[in-house]
Amino acid sequence: MKLFQFAAALFLAIAAAGSAGAQSNDNMLTIELKDGPVVIELMPDVAPKHVAQIKELASKGEYDNVAFHRVIEGFMAQTGDVEFGDMEDGYNAGRAGTGGSKLPDLPAEFSKVPFERGVVGMARSQDPDSANSQFFIMFADYPPLNGQYTVVGKVVSGMEFVDKIKRGDGGNGEVTDPDRMVKVTVGKK
Template identity: 60%
Template sequence: MFKSALTALALLASAPAFATGLEITVAGESNGVIKIDLLEDVAPGHVAQITKLANEGAYDGVVFHRVIDGFMAQTGDVQYGKTGGADFNMSSAGMGGSEYPDLKAEFSDENFDTGVVGMARSQNPDSANSQFFIMFAPAPHLNGQYTVVGRVTEGMDVVNAIKRGTGPNGAVIGAPDVMSSVKVTD
């Protein structure tokens, strides 16, 4: 009896943690709430960093700085993209990260379909930090090249209404849409 109880506890301990999500309130041309299911079992290191930053309030007030119609909306630059922040600079938004170290890639078999959330990075696969993007449409060329961290479960209409970039490489010109608050949910 004691051995089977220990075995059951060991199985529980090795099971994935309870699902975590994000609730992102967007303001600007798009207004509303996006709910995201984070995939801890697929990208545990990335999810841990995202939830840490969200719990600290680092994402509150961060702009969607790069938005390419038919592709994706990128946000999460807590260094240069946080409105009201000391280093806020719309022309530099997308070049910064957080005070935490960059993350080792956690590539998976998850596909970049509509509503999938991936981590932005430079050409170095191990350079993701705080920035992420939400897919407007499937992008199979990203599969296995970027870390998938979650999926939109509610609010794709809000995602689809985010102000599109009209500058080079999808840069948003003028007043960008903003993540006014980002909360971690169970």
């Protein structure tokens, strides 16, 4: 009987470990860039509403071919304007960065997670409750953003490809002929 109990306990432990791995895989976002894949570990425990919205948009293919419309050397690369930033369907260079998605804006989910190199945060207007689909990836630490913007994740591989994203030449980091997110998927490849 004890051997059976041990075997049953071992089976349950292996099954639990397997489902935990599958669950964490659901919180991985893979962004294909021209130079290679970037894997972001999303943080639903930190920003559950924002992470859910990003995953929904990615699952529907909304982020595919969306421009990195604002990229500032030593600061961050911003993307995610699914309304005006889709470079294959309705790209509008003059409006890229002003749109969102058909989903509602989200209330802020500020946290104590610091804005460091590789952290992914939600872009918004002056209204803290205006984040929708746009997000940015930090090139460097930037403490003034701490507690002011919602953190949704962190790059766990491929930061070297983020570093190759074309920088903006405009006054606010606007990019002429920008790089894009080729394809965005939920789950690590």
